[in-house]
Amino acid sequence: MATKLLLTFAICRLIATVGLTLDPTELLRLGVDGQLTVDSSDVDTASLDFGLMSRAEPLAVLHPASAEDVVRLVQAAYGSAQGFTVSARGHGHSINGQAQTTNGVVIEMSGGSRGGVWLSPAGKVDSPRVSEKLGYVDVWGGELWIDVLKTTLQYGVAPKSWTDYLYLSVGGTLSNAGISGQAFNHGPQISNVHELDVVTGKGELLTCSEAQNSELFHAVLGGLGQFGIITRARIALEPAPQRVRWIRVLYSNFSAFTRDQEYLISLHGQPAHQKFDYVEGSVIVDEGFINNWRSSFFSPRNPVKISSLGADGGVLYCLEITKNYDESSIDTIDQEVEALLKKLDFIPASVFTTDLPYVDFLDRVHKAELKLRSKGLWDVPHPWLNLFVPKSRIADFDKGVFKGILGNKTSGPILIYPMNKNKWDDRTSVVTPEGDVFYLVALLRSALDTGDETKSLEYLTNQNRQILRFCDEAGIGVKQYLPHYTTQQEWVDHYGDKWGLFNQRKMEFDPRRILATGQRIFKPSSSFKPASW
Numbered sequence: 289m290a291t292k293l294l295l296t297f298a299i300c301r302l303i304a305t306v307g308l309t310l311d312p313t314e315l316l317r318l319g320v321d322g323q324l325t326v327d328s329s330d331v332d333t334a335s336l337d338f339g340l341m342s343r344a345e346p347l348a349v350l351h352p353a354s355a356e357d358v359v360r361l362v363q364a365a366y367g368s369a370q371g372f373t374v375s376a377r378g379h380g381h382s383i384n385g386q387a388q389t390t391n392g393v394v395i396e397m398s399g400g401s402r403g404g405v406w407l408s409p410a411g412k413v414d415s416p417r418v419s420e421k422l423g424y425v426d427v428w429g430g431e432l433w434i435d436v437l438k439t440t441l442q443y444g445v446a447p448k449s450w451t452d453y454l455y456l457s458v459g460g461t462l463s464n465a466g467i468s469g470q471a472f473n474h475g476p477q478i479s480n481v482h483e484l485d486v487v488t489g490k491g492e493l494l495t496c497s498e499a500q501n502s503e504l505f506h507a508v509l510g511g512l513g514q515f516g517i518i519t520r521a522r523i524a525l526e527p528a529p530q531r532v533r534w535i536r537v538l539y540s541n542f543s544a545f546t547r548d549q550e551y552l553i554s555l556h557g558q559p560a561h562q563k564f565d566y567v568e569g570s571v572i573v574d575e576g577f578i579n580n581w582r583s584s585f586f587s588p589r590n591p592v593k594i595s596s597l598g599a600d601g602g603v604l605y606c607l608e609i610t611k612n613y614d615e616s617s618i619d620t621i622d623q624e625v626e627a628l629l630k631k632l633d634f635i636p637a638s639v640f641t642t643d644l645p646y647v648d649f650l651d652r653v654h655k656a657e658l659k660l661r662s663k664g665l666w667d668v669p670h671p672w673l674n675l676f677v678p679k680s681r682i683a684d685f686d687k688g689v690f691k692g693i694l695g696n697k698t699s700g701p702i703l704i705y706p707m708n709k710n711k712w713d714d715r716t717s718v719v720t721p722e723g724d725v726f727y728l729v730a731l732l733r734s735a736l737d738t739g740d741e742t743k744s745l746e747y748l749t750n751q752n753r754q755i756l757r758f759c760d761e762a763g764i765g766v767k768q769y770l771p772h773y774t775t776q777q778e779w780v781d782h783y784g785d786k787w788g789l790f791n792q793r794k795m796e797f798d799p800r801r802i803l804a805t806g807q808r809i810f811k812p813s814s815s816f817k818p819a820s821w
């Protein structure tokens with residue numbers, strides 16, 4: 289009953305706002321088991337994201353109770369005379385409004401404004417189904433990775449490939465790639481999925497994999513939500529390690545730093561005891577105590593003085609590596625780490641080691657989140673820029689950006705680590721740079737209104753533009769990760785050779801171009817034009 293009333297409101301709003309000639313009973317006939325709402329707190333939540341830089345209000349929000357609800361809504365959008373847009377929203381951790389839509393409906397895949405750890409939509413959807421023997425878990429597309437981890441750990445298993453932060457949705461990271469320090473070894477998260485259930489832009493619920501509907505499977509992986517809504521994912525598992533040895537070492541010499549990182553990722557084919565399990569790194573530009581929210585390495589107890597380490601050009605580089613272990617390897621872990629470290633050329637006095645349970649390592653960023661939240665420093669604008677830089681030009685990038693454009697203020701962590709391209713599947717929608725190895729460079733900055741001009745949103749946004757212009761003019765051949773463009777020509781350039789395929793897949797799977805319009809890749813078909821276009 290309550291659902292019916294809310295639906296009527298939603299429909300009135302749809303009609304009032306876009307002047308749709310849509311018959312209200314059309315949406316009423318949807319009969320979703322979840323909740324379709326125009327409640328202002330739901331609409332507000334769906335209008336914003338982690339970036340806090342763009343805002344777009346949907347007409348209504350759907351909290352689905354099952355994949356069938358998603359089907360009913362997309363079918364209504366696809367089949368109606370006027371049509372409306374539909375955007376799946378995971379945890380809303382995009383930067384530039386990618387999960388938002390105006391004149392359409394946002395599907396809250398990871399729950400509503402319930403806060404905290406959001407569970408699968410009530411009732412209908414099973415909690416993760418773990419198959420220990422087969423080495424995979426089936427999860428709802430809106431499930432957060434933290435919940436996937438907690439559930440699988442109860443069975444002594446865990447996914448292989450991660451993101452640094454776990455309060456992200458499975459569907460959201462699979463729509464991009466999902467990367468962290470394990471990617472050199474296991475590939476990105478999109479290389480660790482066996483099967484998906486997807487609701488296409490025509491409202492068809494299809495199971496897809498390498499063997500079945502493979503075109504849809506590859507399209508959706510890294511597909512930026514353009515081809516369908518992921519309602520279920522089957523994720524590869526491995527036996528979960530118990531503990532993690534976590535080590536960081538520092539470099540002042542960039543070429544020594546990248547040589548060592550590239551050496552460590554070249555060991556991907558070696559037996560487990562002869563390689564690290566995780567390889568990342570970061571750039572330290574700020575003088576003095578390093579306020580790096582990503583890592584407990586840099587605490588007042590453990591200060592790093594750039595000047596005392598003879599940094600070349602005022603910049604230091606931090607290599608971060610881990611080795612997993614459990615009872616069976618507890619006697620050899622020290623030797624294994626020692627043997628690997630011996631091959632590296634870092635500043636000898638700079639080694640810092642810590643040891644912690646596997647789950648605490650994987651969930652490390654959440655600790656920092658809680659700290660920042662308590663100081664009011666989490667819900668601030670995040671003009672983040674993520675780039676894939678080819679190995680052949682990473683030294684030019686260092687000179688031009690880390691030792692150039694950035695000056696000596698960074699306003700947040702800057703990550704840098706290489707990945708092996710042979711762990712990425714070229715049939716997916718994701719694009720990577722030329723060459724067998726490329727780096728992620730992630731400038732994860734927060735804008736603050738403190739009166740310090742270098743911390744302002746305008747300053748950081750301009751600096752991002754300057755960095756992109758530098759890369760363009762120097763012909764560095766970067767590709768944006770979590771890409772953001774505002775014109776279709778920029779998207780065509782981004783996809784390069786892949787644009788034809790991307791476009792063809794769009795025509796096949798979302799011919800009315802109603803899905804994930806917040807990415808601003810395709811305009812919805814001409815029978816209706818959301819205001820954002």
Ligand SMILES: Cc1cc2nc3c(=O)[nH]c(=O)nc-3n(C[C@H](O)[C@H](O)[C@H](O)COP(=O)(O)OP(=O)(O)OC[C@H]3O[C@@H](n4cnc5c(N)ncnc54)[C@H](O)[C@@H]3O)c2cc1C
Pocket residue numbers: 337338375376377378379380381382383386387388397429430450451452453456457458459460461463464465466467468512513514516517518519770804806807
């Ligand atoms: C603190 C923080 C740390 C991060 N760390 C990493 C990291 O280490 N590695 C990394 O790779 N990324 C990282 N990210 C980026 C993250 O992967 C992206 O924000 C991604 O979009 C996932 O977030 P989300 O689940 O909230 O998706 P949303 O922002 O809600 O959605 C992103 C896009 O995917 C679409 N989408 C969402 N759900 C679905 C679905 N079920 N089916 C189809 N399309 C869908 C949306 O329409 C939208 O276009 C980080 C982000 C933050 C804020």
Ligand SMILES: *[C@@H]1O[C@H](CO)[C@@H](O)[C@H](O)[C@H]1NC(C)=O
Pocket residue numbers: 541542543544547633
């Ligand atoms: C930096 O490291 C590279 C590679 O190890 C080496 O060839 C070079 O001499 C080093 N530069 C300095 C200034 O130490």
Ligand SMILES: *[C@@H]1O[C@H](CO)[C@@H](O)[C@H](O)[C@H]1NC(C)=O
Pocket residue numbers: 575695696697
């Ligand atoms: C770096 O910081 C110092 C103050 O610590 C300042 O005087 C100097 O101009 C800065 N350099 C750059 C390149 O921004």
